[in-house]
Amino acid sequence: MNIRRIVPASIAGMLVGAAALALIGGAHAADSAAQRAVEAAKKYSGKTITIVWEAGLQSLDPLNFSGPMWEKLTGIKVKVIEVPTEEMFTKIMQEHRAGTGAYDALNVIPAWMPDLALAGALEPLDAYVDKFGYREELKEIAPTYRDNQMTFNGKIYGFPDDGDVFVMYYRKDIFGDPKTQADFKAKFKYDLAPPKTWKQFDEIGQFLTDRMSKDGVYGAAFFRQAPYAMFMFEERFRNEGGKFFDAAAMKATVNSDVGVRVFNEMRNENKFMPPGVETFGFVENLAAFAKGSTAMTISWPPYGRWTAGYGTDEKALQWVPKTQIAGKVGYALPPGGHPELAAGFDLSVASTSKNKEAAYLFIQWLNSREISTQRVQLPYTLRDPFRVNHYTDKVYLSRWPDAKDYLATLKAASESGLLDLSLLQTDKYEDALRKGITRLWAGEDAKKILDDVAKQWDDTTKAVGVEKQKAAYANWASKSGAYPK
């Protein structure tokens, strides 16, 4: 399959198809959520709506694809404000506090939803959902995202729009090598396969490093920069049986034996990873894996697409390290079987917007079955499958030879995935954890670090109000993806 030819042709096909669909919808009764949004939005023709979007590749969706298409269909211009992820919450809150109405629609990380909703920054969407007949299509969003990332206190504040989840990627050629398999089995008495537990991961990682590091190949690498490693800790801690809080007393239990063990194991694993792995972020880790320098890694779904070579000829993806392992990548759930639904994005409407309805209609259209199915296949935008039909879409299944395995793994990951911790003032809890992780790489004692983190969490809980936070935690913990079932 020649991906160089297929990708541009596919994108052109998507644009033509979407325009045709919209035209049909315009000519006949609006019988899908996308068409209804387009029809209703035409009365706002000539207006401009402003949307906050993560800077970088994510923004190419509204800049190159959905924005121009929406303008063509409705006459509404879309202005994209690109904001780095770490500043998105700040910018949204600052604008809300200032009340300028500068933003109409927002991309919101689901873990922020309680804080933003309580601050009054997000517009409740239920009335719009009913008015523009979107409730049925909302039901088709994959259950994990739909049930856990859409509402706060019973109201819809955002449409889950990005199926972020961690997946383990491994080298099928290395794992399938008969000699390596035989030697591994002789040493550990079980078959060499993607690890199901972290103990297996450690054994396989060390074994492969011992065997291949002289050739520049290491058993594994992960991103270790604190913002990413925080998600990995949250995932692993819960897979190993850890609980963030004692629900009755609302006391932090992140410094339990499980937490300390996970911290120590994370640090020990760096020894069989490439030198300097402590500084690896998204790109460094991708570069190492795509170059063939590591046999296993865990990351978000784009790794799977890019290491298969899907769309990497796009101009926007020229910075992506060219894959040298296309066709050799296998997909699996990370050890423990419950991957982190790390970050993700909801589409929301800003409560201070002066164009709320137009903004709502845009996000309904973006999020709709028809349009989202095309958006999640754009190779350059980092939007990952999040609707049930995305995982079985025939076009997507044919994108590269192993796409069916990839989509099946994403579906399984979404079904067993774990939510990011989301409380009141979540960032304070996350900040303490992030800082703890930087101390871990600096070499401090794991128990001492986690005791400090727990103390900071307890201080924050006291500042927020123990009963208030207890209720928020109980609400979060009752969700299907809070802890492994």
Next chain:
Amino acid sequence: MNPPDPAALRRRKANFAERHFDRLLVAPAITVLLLIGVFPLVYLLMVSFQQITMSEENRAFAGLLNYSRLFTDTRFWESVLHTLFIGAIALPLELLLGLAMAQLLLDKLPGRQVFVALLVLPTVISPIVSGATWALLFDNRFGPINQMIGWVVGHPVTILWTVKPDLVYPAILLCEVWQWTPFMFLLLLAALSNVDKSQLEAAAIDGAGFWRTFFRIVLPAIRPVLAIAILIRALDLFRVFDIIWALTKGGPGTMTETVSVFNYTQGFQQFETSYTAAASLVIVIILSVVIMVALRRMRIDR
């Protein structure tokens, strides 16, 4: 009662204008300064006695709550110490290096102007860009610094400049000194160029050596400029943010968190608005006292 004499009134007005002419001239500027300087300060003071957080805009008077919390917040005081530590190392280094460079380029050397222009370049770069550039230079995988060290020692090295506790401060200081030494250099070059040549010649005729001339003639002559340069850089160093944010974000943990980083994190990431206002006000007070004392000590307040 006699009606007021219009001529006398005009005279009185003219006299008032004459007497207060200087004040009338500066009044608009003073008003603008008050609006942009004093109003935010008063507002800051007001907010610091309230309880505005991310989720609540509680504007009721909260007394000294934020201040009492601040005085027991070890993280805040550690950030003050980190700031002072960076200042205590960077300022003398920048001063001495800047002075040495200025002394070196004082003579008319071939290509002197090109050298001066090149040396000043770091100062015109935005600190956040400079920090990001140094972060790349220090990068273990792609950065040239580790690569060059590797060439010297004969094998690849893994030095995690922004991760390991014993390396983060040297990395920050290197970046800071690289960027701001040229500022000192430029000011001191101007000051050294203006030292009275006849005095230098007289000292030379009298047989005074370099150090004697420097301490007895040059240093007293450049003292006012030196004092201003130190004051400007000290204040700059107290609000150091960009370089640290780009290199370590205050880490590992809060090991390199300065006052500005602390305030940014509290104010704009965690929206502890009133608490941050209290922290900022305490810093303003401390700095004001330090500046007043410094100006008196340096005798440049007049």
